[in-house]
Amino acid sequence: MEVYLDNAATTKPRKEVIDMMNKALVQYYANPSSLHKKGVEVEKLIKTARKQIAKALGSNEKEIYFTSGGTESNNLAILGSLEGNKRKGRHIITTKIEHPSVLNVFKYLEEKGYDVTYLSVDGDGKIDIEQFKNSINDDTAFISIMYVNNEVGTIQPIEEISSILKSMTNRPIFHVDAIQAFGKIKFNLKKLNVDLMSISGHKIHGPKGIGALYIKKGTKIKSIIFGGNQELGIRSGTENVPGIFGLGTASDLFKREFEENIKKMAKLKFKLLEGIKSNVKDIKINGTIGENSTPHILNISFKGIRGEVLLHSLEQDKIYVSTGSACSSRKKTYSHVLREMGLCEEEMEGAIRFSFSPFNTEEEIDYVIDRVTYRVAELRKVIAGR
Numbered sequence: 001m002e003v004y005l006d007n008a009a010t011t012k013p014r015k016e017v018i019d020m021m022n023k024a025l026v027q028y029y030a031n032p033s034s035l036h037k038k039g040v041e042v043e044k045l046i047k048t049a050r051k052q053i054a055k056a057l058g059s060n061e062k063e064i065y066f067t068s069g070g071t072e073s074n075n076l077a078i079l080g081s082l083e084g085n086k087r088k089g090r091h092i093i094t095t096k097i098e099h100p101s102v103l104n105v106f107k108y109l110e111e112k113g114y115d116v117t118y119l120s121v122d123g124d125g126k127i128d129i130e131q132f133k134n135s136i137n138d139d140t141a142f143i144s145i146m147y148v149n150n151e152v153g154t155i156q157p158i159e160e161i162s163s164i165l166k167s168m169t170n171r172p173i174f175h176v177d178a179i180q181a182f183g184k185i186k187f188n189l190k191k192l193n194v195d196l197m198s199i200s201g202h203k204i205h206g207p208k209g210i211g212a213l214y215i216k217k218g219t220k221i222k223s224i225i226f227g228g229n230q231e232l233g234i235r236s237g238t239e240n241v242p243g244i245f246g247l248g249t250a251s252d253l254f255k256r257e258f259e260e261n262i263k264k265m266a267k268l269k270f271k272l273l274e275g276i277k278s279n280v281k282d283i284k285i286n287g288t289i290g291e292n293s294t295p296h297i298l299n300i301s302f303k304g305i306r307g308e309v310l311l312h313s314l315e316q317d318k319i320y321v322s323t324g325s326a327c328s329s330r331k332k333t334y335s336h337v338l339r340e341m342g343l344c345e346e347e348m349e350g351a352i353r354f355s356f357s358p359f360n361t362e363e364e365i366d367y368v369i370d371r372v373t374y375r376v377a378e379l380r381k382v383i384a385g386r
Contacts, residue, residue, distance in 0.1 A: 002318040003364040007203075008150055008180060008297050008355035009322055013246065014205040020249045021207060024242040032239050033228065042241055049248025056251040057182070057197070058189040059214055065231045066244055069211040070179040071101040073198035074144075076213055076224055076235065077175045078105045081142055081196065082114075084222040085173065089141035093172075095119040095127055095156075097337040102144050102177055115139070124288040125154035125341050133164060140172045147181035151337040151353060152287030153297030155185060162193045173219065179203055179211075183254035184262070184294050195219045201243060205357070206250030210243030261358040266295035268356050268365050273298055275369030280376050284347055286338060298354045299338075301347040305379050310352055313379060317371040322353045 004012070013021075024045075030038035032046055047061070054061040067073045082092070094106050096118045110116045117135045119127045127145070143165070148155055158176055165171050175196040181187065183204040189197065197214040201207050215221055215234070227236030254261065276283065286299040302310060307323040314321060323335075334348040343351075354368075 001364065001367050002320075003360070003368055004320045005354045005356060005360065005368065006320050006322045007357040008353065010202045010208065011205045011357055012359075013202075013207055014250065014253065016253060017206055017246045017249045021242040021246045024245045028241060028245070032241065033230065046239060046241065046244055049244045052248040052252040052255075053199075053212055056255040057199070057214055060217065063214055063217055065213045065215055065234045066239060066247075067211045067213055067235055068209055068240070069202070070099075070177070070198055070200035071211075072235075073179075073200070073211045073213040074099070074101040074175075074177055075105055076221070077196040077198060078102065078109075078142065078144055079224050080221040080234070081173045081175065081219070082109070083224070084220040085141060088170075088173070089139040091115045091117070091137060091139040092142045092144075093117045093119065093132075093135055093140060094144045095121060095146070096340045097121055097125060097149055097151075098144070098146055099150055099177060099179070102146070103336075106144070119145075121154075121340055123342050124292070125149050125152045125286075125337065126288070126292065127156060129157060129160060129164075132161065136164075136168070136172070138170065142173045142175070144175040144177065146177040146179075147187070148178075148185060148294045148297075149287070149337060150180045151297075151335055152299045152341070153180075153294040154287045155181075155292050155294060158187070158192055158194070166193060180294065180297070183251075183258070184265075184296050186258070186262070189214070196221075201247040201250060204250045204254050205359075207243050207246040210240055210247045212247065257358070262295055264358050265356045265360075268360050268362065269295055269298050269354075271362060271365045272354060272368060273300075275365070276300060276372055279369060279373040284343075286341065286343065286347075286351060296356045298356075300352055300354070301343065301350045302352065302376055303346055303350055304383060305350050305376060307349060307351050309379060310350075310375060313375045314368075314371060317367075317375070319368055319371055322355070323351060 028042045030042050032043040050061045050064050054064050173195045176194045178197045179200045182199040195216045199212050201210040225236050282303040284301040338348045
């Protein structure tokens with residue numbers, strides 16, 4: 001049996017997505033900017049994909065702009081907004097546990113003279129609303145906060161943040177990285193009242209190399225990529241037609257199957273959690289469990305064992321997990337997320353992230369519980385015998 005539980009890193013594209021992408025490669029290969037019939041045909045299908053994504057998000061199709069993925073969406077949202085609103089202020093806010101595609105942009109901006117506030121988190125990975133309120137001042141121009149943390153699955157209080165910002169006269173621009181939230185938790189984009197939201201194709205069983213940025217109507221933003229003025233000049237470059245078709249199809253499927261998918265992933269997560277808690281001693285659950293946590297991520301520290309060693313041990317059983325964000329998991333450093341949550345060195349070193357998809361099964365989870373129990377006991381015995 002092969003069990004893939006690294007779906008927060010990437011997901012396997014669905015058959016329907018692959019079929020639609022194949023059509024783009026074989027049949028709809030014309031450049032959508034071309035004036036002839038074949039180009040116009042592709043342009044119409046791109047519009048259909050844009051509508052599918054807008055419907056899944058709860059926005060207008062004219063507010064969806066295609067990018068090369070989550071990293072570009074985040075970069076465009078931050079840099080493009082500040083470039084387009086230079087008079088707004090020089091103070092910007094984010095959290096200490098953001099994805100590198102946000103944190104590294106803020107570090108760059110700090111070097112450029114921006115005043116940056118990095119919000120702390122509690123032991124569950126959640127920000128303190130009072131600290132957030134106290135951080136805002138008259139010079140605050142931009143705020144970027146992720147909806148769901150990619151390592152521990154904690155959901156941030158985005159709706160509460162929006163309510164606070166709504167009453168402000170000189171309201172800062174609000175960006176939400178929803179790359180781990182889209183398709184995984186229920187939200188109403190209009191009710192959230194955010195200005196910008198990033199999503200990615202390969203997190204929802206779509207293709208890699210494609211993402212989108214929701215830009216609320218009226219939000220000023222400047223391009224950071226220059227060329228032929230595609231995407232209304234916001235994102236130049238010939239459209240990734242197969243990727244766009246794939247993202248549209250994946251978004252449509254997730255929208256239609258949302259309730260069923262959420263229930264299934266939550267059930268699998270709870271089953272694995274209870275199975276490991278019942279069979280393995282000296283573990284720590286990282287992040288919160290329940291309504292403040294996404295159904296597709298479970299992070300557990302196995303004390304006395306290096307997470308990387310356990311990962312490769314489970315790999316022998318064809319079980320695939322991760323030790324943290326795939327964007328930085330090859331670096332021999334501790335997770336900045338777990339560090340900011342207050343974990344000790346042993347707990348950070350022993351952390352494993354299990355991340356689910358609706359296509360995992362209960363049979364697979366039973367197998368994982370059995371193998372995790374065996375491998376942890378085996379590794380602890382070896383370590384004790386040294």
